[in-house]
Amino acid sequence: MSPKRVDEQAILDAAAEEFAEKGFSGARVDEIAKRAGINKAMLYYRVGDKEELYRRVVLRGQQGFQNAIMEAIESTNTAPDTVASILKGITENAAENRLMPSIILREIAGNAKTLPEEGREGLNRFMNTIRSMVTMGIEEGTFRNIDPTALQFMVTGAIFTLSLTSEMRRELNSDNPGPVTPDQITESIRDILLHGILKNGDEK
Amino acid sequence: MSPKRVDEQAILDAAAEEFAEKGFSGARVDEIAKRAGINKAMLYYRVGDKEELYRRVVLRGQQGFQNAIMEAIESTNTAPDTVASILKGITENAAENRLMPSIILREIAGNAKTLPEEGREGLNRFMNTIRSMVTMGIEEGTFRNIDPTALQFMVTGAIFTLSLTSEMRRELNSDNPGPVTPDQITESIRDILLHGILKNGDEK
DNA sequence: CCTATATTTAACTAAACGGTTAAACTATTT
DNA sequence: AAATAGTTTAACCGTTTAGTTAAATATAGG
Numbered sequence: 001m002s003p004k005r006v007d008e009q010a011i012l013d014a015a016a017e018e019f020a021e022k023g024f025s026g027a028r029v030d031e032i033a034k035r036a037g038i039n040k041a042m043l044y045y046r047v048g049d050k051e052e053l054y055r056r057v058v059l060r061g062q063q064g065f066q067n068a069i070m071e072a073i074e075s076t077n078t079a080p081d082t083v084a085s086i087l088k089g090i091t092e093n094a095a096e097n098r099l100m101p102s103i104i105l106r107e108i109a110g111n112a113k114t115l116p117e118e119g120r121e122g123l124n125r126f127m128n129t130i131r132s133m134v135t136m137g138i139e140e141g142t143f144r145n146i147d148p149t150a151l152q153f154m155v156t157g158a159i160f161t162l163s164l165t166s167e168m169r170r171e172l173n174s175d176n177p178g179p180v181t182p183d184q185i186t187e188s189i190r191d192i193l194l195h196g197i198l199k200n201g202d203e204k
Numbered sequence: 205m206s207p208k209r210v211d212e213q214a215i216l217d218a219a220a221e222e223f224a225e226k227g228f229s230g231a232r233v234d235e236i237a238k239r240a241g242i243n244k245a246m247l248y249y250r251v252g253d254k255e256e257l258y259r260r261v262v263l264r265g266q267q268g269f270q271n272a273i274m275e276a277i278e279s280t281n282t283a284p285d286t287v288a289s290i291l292k293g294i295t296e297n298a299a300e301n302r303l304m305p306s307i308i309l310r311e312i313a314g315n316a317k318t319l320p321e322e323g324r325e326g327l328n329r330f331m332n333t334i335r336s337m338v339t340m341g342i343e344e345g346t347f348r349n350i351d352p353t354a355l356q357f358m359v360t361g362a363i364f365t366l367s368l369t370s371e372m373r374r375e376l377n378s379d380n381p382g383p384v385t386p387d388q389i390t391e392s393i394r395d396i397l398l399h400g401i402l403k404n405g406d407e408k
Numbered sequence: 409c410c411t412a413t414a415t416t417t418a419a420c421t422a423a424a425c426g427g428t429t430a431a432a433c434t435a436t437t438t
Numbered sequence: 439a440a441a442t443a444g445t446t447t448a449a450c451c452g453t454t455t456a457g458t459t460a461a462a463t464a465t466a467g468g
Contacts, residue, residue, distance in 0.1 A: 020313070021314060021315075021317075022229060022314065023227045023229060023230065023310070023313070023314070024230070025226060025227060025229040025230030026227065026228070026229030026230070028424090028425075028426090029425080029426060029427080030424095030425080030426090038446080038447090039446060039447045039448080040426090040427085040447090041427085041428075041429085041446075041447065041448090042445085042446065042447080044426095044427070044428080045445075045446080046445095049426075049427070050426070050427090080402065083401070101313075102313040102314070103313075105309050105310075105312060105313040106227070106309075106310060106313045108309060108365055108368050108369060109224070109227070109305075109306040109307075109309040109310045109313070109368065110225065110226065110227065110306070111225075111368070111371070111372060112372055120376070123376075124376055124377065127376075127377070131380070137401075141403060142402065142403060143401050143402065143403060144395075144399060144400075144401060144402070144403050146392070146395060146396050146401050147382060147383055147392035147395070147396070148382070149366075149373070149380075149381070149382025149383060149392075150362065150366065150382060150383055150389070150392035150393055150395075150396060151396060151401065152382075153361075153362050153365045153366045153369070153382075154358050154361070154362040154393065154396060156361075156365065157357075157358070157360075157361025157362045157363075157364065157365040157366075158354065158357050158358040158361045158362065160361065161312055161357045161360065161361040162353075162354065162357045162361075164312050164313065164315070165312060165357070167315070168315060168316055169353070172324070172327075172328055172331075173328065173331070176335070176353075177353070178351060178352070178353025178354060178357075179351055179353060179354055185354070188350070188351035188353075188354035189354055189358065191348075191350060191351070191354075192350050192351070192354060192355060192358060192397070192400075193396070193400065193401055194400060194401060194402055195348060195400050195402070196348075196396075196397065196398060196399050196400015196401070196402070197287070197341075197347050197348060197350050197355065197397055197398060197400070198284065198346065198347065198348070198398055198399070198400070199345060199346060199347060199348050232454090232455075232456090233455080233456060233457080234454095234455080234456090242416080242417090243416065243417050243418080244417090244456090244457085245416075245417065245418090245457085245458080245459085246415080246416065246417080248456095248457070248458080249415075249416080250415095253456075253457070254456070254457090
């Protein structure tokens with residue numbers, strides 16, 4: 001009873017690109033339609049207005065992000081392994097879905113004012129997961145008594161900014177760009193985090 | 205030969221707020237004028253168009269940022285002290301000038317496409333400064349052979365995201381918000397970075 | 409105190425934008 | 439092949455936006 005439907009995922013892909021590149025205000029609904037190869041009115045028919053489009057993009061991206069972390073946690077036993085695994089999971093997810101770091105960073109910059117409520121809840125769950133994982137490591141005696149929140153933001157902040165600037169760093173300083181591939185990013189962060197930067201255990 | 209001039213710094217302050225809150229595209233020129241207590245046409249007379257306004261805001265903020273780092277470096281001798289000092293300098297600068305982290309994070313999210321050329325150069329100088337500082341620490345034997353770029357983005361990424369989310373974290377999870385004051389942020393990052401998270405030096 | 413000059417603004421403009429609608433189209437069902 | 443129901447679009451609308459302009463206002467020098 002109907003002709004071939006427009007692929008809804010393709011619409012969200014186009015929207016994600018536009019939102020990632022230009023932010024919510026900068027994104028143009030006409031441009032999203034153009035990227036998706038359809039008419040603007042089609043967007044409203046299939047998905048909804050600009051806000052709904054954004055909501056769907058954020059939620060879809062967050063889902064993938066969360067799945068990656070959950071898998072990373074479940075596949076390991078010890079706390080250090082879990083940290084390394086989460087690191088790898090987030091970095092790879094950020095590389096596959098290059099658009100989400102950009103969207104999340106913009107949300108942070110704008111005090112998450114445009115972040116849908118479900119996204120906020122997901123963020124909270126994510127933070128609690130990390131916290132309990134670190135607390136476990138502290139309790140089992142593998143970790144020092146570090147601040148879990150600080151660790152979490154060091155990890156995500158570093159991964160997102162390193163991933164997003166990898167191209168820029170190659171252009172700006174081609175012979176010394178720092179870590180650019182997902183593996184290089186994972187390894188350089190893991191190295192600093194797990195070993196710490198000082199050569200001799202203590203410094204105080 | 206003239207009535208009381210409009211304070212140009214006040215215009216840039218207003219512009220910085222608007223750009224930080226809503227990004228370049230989201231910022232409204234009328235709103236900037238309103239915040240500065242003047243008419244929109246005055247902006248064009250005193251500073252220039254929206255792009256020029258943005259350019260001036262970015263350059264001014266970057267200047268303060270850079271000064272803070274230079275002071276931090278010059279006031280210390282050993283590499284670990286310098287790292288701690290830079291950490292403190294950036295965090296305090298981010299707290300005083302709460303708007304710049306937001307603007308910088310948005311630039312990173314958008315591949316620095318709206319970043320003025322001078323800003324790009326400043327960024328490059330900043331990265332080289334950090335790199336040489338870390339290299340010094342490695343050569344003098346205080347640091348392990350870490351990746352300077354990774355360290356830099358761990359530090360800035362963590363500081364910016366922690367600073368920008370401090371309010372949100374208090375609202376979202378008031379009894380466990382993590383580090384919120386500049387001192388708490390500095391200390392929690394310093395603790396993880398300098399000591400590393402593992403209790404026993406090695407883990408491999 | 410008047411004139412030249414710098415400053416300020418209300419009102420305007422053209423373009424861009426998000427969103428709507430009514431009509432056209434397509435394919436399945438009967 | 440006519441009816442039906444889902445799909446697609448061109449054209450349009452009202453609003454918002456960055457940017458301009460011409461006229462008004464305020465200040466300092468002569």
